[in-house]
Amino acid sequence: MSDVALAPGSTNVTWNPPARGIVGMVCLIIAEAAIFVIFIVAYIYYIGKSLSGPTPKDVLSLPIFTSICLLSSSLTVHAAVSALRRSQQHLCSLWLATTVLLGGIFLAGTAHEWYDLIYNHGLTIRTNLFGTTFYSLVGLHATHVIVGLILLSLALWFSLRGQMQHHHSEKLEVLSLYWHFVDAVWVVVFLVVYVLGR
Amino acid sequence: MNSEEVEFQVSHPNQEHGLQLPSPTAWPVVLALGVALLLTGMVTSVMVSILGLVLAFLASVGWFRQVLPDEAHQPVEVQAEPVQVSTTRRLATRLPEGSTSRKIIPVETFRITTGIRGGIAGGAAMAVPAAIYSWVKYHSIWYAMNLLAAGGFISWIGASDAFLSEFHLRGLLAALVIHGLTSVLVGLLYGAMLPMFPRYPIVTAGFMAPLLLTGILHSAIAVVSPILNDRIDWFWFIASQIAFGLVCGFVVNLQAKVRTPQFQALPFSVRAGIHGDIHDRLHDESTDSDGEDTSR
Amino acid sequence: MFLSQGWCGIAAIMSSASGADPTNIFAPAGTPANSIFSLSMLVLSVTGAIFLVVTGILIYVIVRYRMRRNSPDADQEPPQIYGSNQIELSWTVIPILIVVMLFLATTRVIYTTEHAAQPKDALQVTVVAHQFWWEYRYPTLGIVTANELHVPISDPKHPMPTYLTMSSADVDHSFWVPRLAGKMDLIPNQVNTMWIDPQTSGLYLGQCAQYCGVQHAKMLIRVYADTPQEFAAWVARQQQPAANDPAVAEGRNVFMHNACISCHTITGTVATGRFGPDLTHVGSRDTIASGSVPNNPANLRRFIQDPANFKPGALMPPMHLNSHDLDAVTAYLTSLK
Amino acid sequence: MATHIPLDEMHAPQQMGEETHRKLWLEVLHDWVTTVDHKKIGLMYIGYALFFLVVAGFEALLMRIQLAVPNNSFVSPEVFNGLFTMHGTTMVFFVGMPILFGFGNYLIPLMIGARDMAFPRLNAFSFWISAFGGFLLYYSYIGGSGLYGAGSAPDVGWFAYAPLTARVFSPGHSTDYWTLSLLLTGIGTIGTALNIVATIISMRCPGMTMSRLPLLPWLYLVTSGLTFVAVGPLTAAQIMLMLDRYLGSHFFDTQAGGSAVLWMHFFWIFGHPEVYILVLPAFAFANEIIPVFSRKAIFGYPAMVAASVGIGFVSLSVWAHHMFTVGLGPAENTFFVLATMAISVPTGIKIFNWLATLWGGKIQFTVAMMFAIGFLFQFLIAGLTGIMLSVAPFDWQLGNSYFVVAHFHYVLVGAILFMLFSAFYYWYPKITGHMLSEKLGKWHFWLFVIGFHLTFDFMHVPGLLGMPRRIYTYEADRGWMIWNMIISSGAVVQAVATLLFVYNMVISYFKGPLAGPDPWDAWTLEWATSSPPPSYNFAETPEVSSRRPLWDLKHPDDPDSDYESGPGHRRQAKEKSA
Structure with missing residues (x-):
């Protein structure tokens, strides 16, 4: 009789569909990746097509330190999730704080770079195709970093207030997935803008 | 979340x-x-x-x-009003299940590899009359191959007979791709469809299908490949088609053992597997079905 | 109703093709249009055959297997069939074979049209599309004209195709003269090429086929295929400097002292504007307003008075000339044969 | 008039449950605005889409009146250009997407035995932001110079080719309205698509493995996956356009070296998959409705799933067949010809499998089934004209002509709208608890078929005679008039038929016979709960063991599970027969 449908209470089936939070975040990441792909394609397509200067070679320098900060924040956020899984709330807070700090350093680095480009090199979004594609691509990524930082700060806030419990570890994992994505995008952006495009 | x-x-x-x-x-x-x-x-x-x-x-x-x-x-609040799920429709005979879940007819059908094998064998066989024709007419076995390849190379459209008689690596590759792809596809088709025509498989595969294909190609070739159209020798073309059909049909036929008398008596749509209404025609023969006919 | 499909319609048009419909794609008059035509016949017969077969099966099925109320087993479920590998494989492979054939034919026509070798004596014309008119420049002949393209006919024995090098001054446009060739877009900051070789003399019509703004509908194309003699005569006339008839000196004066000169060119005068059509030989054209009205003094006068009379949304502003000046300018422009 | 009906309908189920005291109007409104119930959100999507269907249909009528005779001046060129832009944009983004998401929202949790969508609040948010996007688009008629002169309605065409959208060529805010409203709906669309995927993956009831998932959720899974891959590029392109228009960047500024062709690529990377996003749900309805009224299981379930997934993937690589006349070069054109033709193979598999489902069945000609058969026939023709257009040289003639307009309306109306009507007749009893009138429905069907074929069969012809699309008028000497006259008259017939349908929906809501939980003797889970379903869908979470759980319940002596794949089940079947 086990093959009759709609049988209530026959719980001999083990049923563990994937968690919806994770699935939802993966979907969001795919959609965001599609957006980034378009901006990256536009950037690559317009490399060397600017009608006037300045060119990337003139003005861009490799943001090695801030990139290292951002990439290592992926490790720290992962550490925060595993700490929460083991119910070590304090350790989780510590790792979260490190992540926010590293992300903040990266953002400050970008801000400094932009300030330098605008005021010392006179490159704005209207200057030429390089300015157009550079500010929009890096800006899009920076926007994602900002969103991620806001969410991470909220998580940190809850964690510090002790409201973050073991059963929230899945939510934190969803957030960490987003952060990993932001980091992964930076690897691509870095390669395209600072290596390929220079 | x-x-x-x-x-x-x-x-x-x-x-x-x-x-x-x-x-x-x-x-x-x-x-x-x-x-x-x-x-x-x-x-x-x-x-x-x-x-x-x-x-x-x-x-x-x-x-x-x-x-x-x-x-x-x-x-x-739950309104405890259980929904009754029922139907007034009665069941008809279901065809019994075969060895795999989607098998309907209680017979062996082909495997995909059968068709592919047949296609490759047929494709090889087809090259023989083509090469003979090339040799007889132009004293070069490469002529037919290059002619086929010209269907894929635009720059060869104005090529001379002498050019087509030489060996060209590009021609070999292009001809291999075009010929190989179509041979395998047609082989697959033979593998799938021959069991549906169980009565005279060799006639069907070896003569009917090639003639049909030649007819279609004859009307379309002027647009598909004008260079081929200008030089094609339809007698030899049909010969190589039949070579393909016979060999491919033979290979497929060897491996798909489906021509039981009972199967041959089935109507086409049942042999094709899109129809299951064999009850009307076969109710005297015991088909070993597990669903009993409830209508009588 | 069901059977009165496009196929019947297509057959109807093709039979009535040649004369009545000046832009019929099934009445080709040049090589590119011809090769498209023969390819399209192949495609139409393949799709037509598929249509007949599948519709036949559909009709058979819905008639044969309709529910019969009075049949003894009306309340019985039919046998359940879940699928059949063999038949599904068949109707996967057959379409693939058809696709391969169509693909080979298509590829050949694409390459023979887009990669055709260019004869040495081919006529070169540069086409620049503007909102909402066409500029034709013959760099080898030193001619600039607008909206009416003159080309020599091409005898298959001595091919004399015309190569069009195309770009746009503002937004996207598309050059489409259905009886001569398929369309090709004109895109700013990009150069496209196409070629035409009309084989019988006459007038071939077409129009812009890419939405380009308010007046897209009135951006018409006229291609005059001339015999070699006619074409030579036309070239000779166009190479003349602008007529300078003293009888219309007043109109000339009005023209040269108004904003006209900032947009239009008349060779040999101070008018050297580039935004509007070259008017050096405007009087020799059959139409004005990019082919939308015949070129006669009355129409010309109305057009100058307010272009929106014929082309609402045209970029040329109304010139606010008084009636006397209008007459004078009209007379002047008409004299520019 | 017609526009109020969906609202009435939506309020109705609520009133049903509250027979003891009638709720105040404001309370009802509050319920609907704050709801997170997937069924109510689905209905709001459908109601909102029907509203815009009437609006955009009205725009189409105006255009057809203008084009009925040559050199007509019924509307000005500016207004006409606004009309076709708004008609296209509305039909794709504010009718097609919402109505399909509406049905998806309503049906998917029911069909997979779930209580609600995976993210109910996100669901509400997605709906509302799409809705506000639609209202913003139509606010453009009031913005700018006001209704007189048609406000600042966008007039750049629904694919808004650069650089016509640049500030130089499109001053004022008309293009901004277009961009902003598409950005808003884009957010909503991605949200809903994500929600549908998460629901189908994570909320299935026990026993419903992916190989037992009904085909409707399966196809919605593909279409939603396609949605966030395709809408992402659109959103990105819109952001670039906004940057160009507001901050003076140069993405599509050809004067500064930017490329107009880049916009075409970006738009069609979205635009072509969009067609499949719209048509896959129509396939999904057909996959549910055709088997039930043929009284047979769907033929070749695995092939149907594979074909859908295949269409999804291939559709991502065919976009440049909209650009055969752009001058991409022969190699690129050849590639996109092949990709486009390849897509006809899985599409063909679907058509043949539907035919095989009908074959040997007992076909009941309910109105739902009649529309489904109309869909089959018309989708076949749409597919065949699609093959013609995929042949690049043929497309050099046909592209941007009325032939193309006829082709895609054959898809959008002949296939998708027909299947939507079918879906309305099929699921209306589930949604309202009342049957739609079959008699009115047959009138609706035949009138609509006549109007449809009058309009869109004959619309192919002016295309073959060289009539480009998007022209507000045409020359009298081109021989296009007679065809345009027929087309326009067909449009009127369609409008009448649609009004009949709306009337049927209203009258049947009040007077239609009670449906009961399972009026069609169907096989999927939504028919295992009452009509209309309670807010919790199922009092007890169901558990299934085949693709047709209700078949198994109705025929316990011969359940489907014996016949479907999976080694365990086959063993069971053998034991049973032994």
């Missing part, structure tokens, strides 16, 4: 006080309005954008407080 709700639904379907559903909330619509106004400000006035920003911020906070640390739910 947690799985509590899922687990809850699955493991405790029957609660005394009814069910828990997410409670209604105005924050999504407020947030949507806020974001919409934020953008609307770009075509109207900055004040609209500011209003939108404020709304969006308020709504984000409100929404956030609803789902964190735990999601808001409200209980819902």
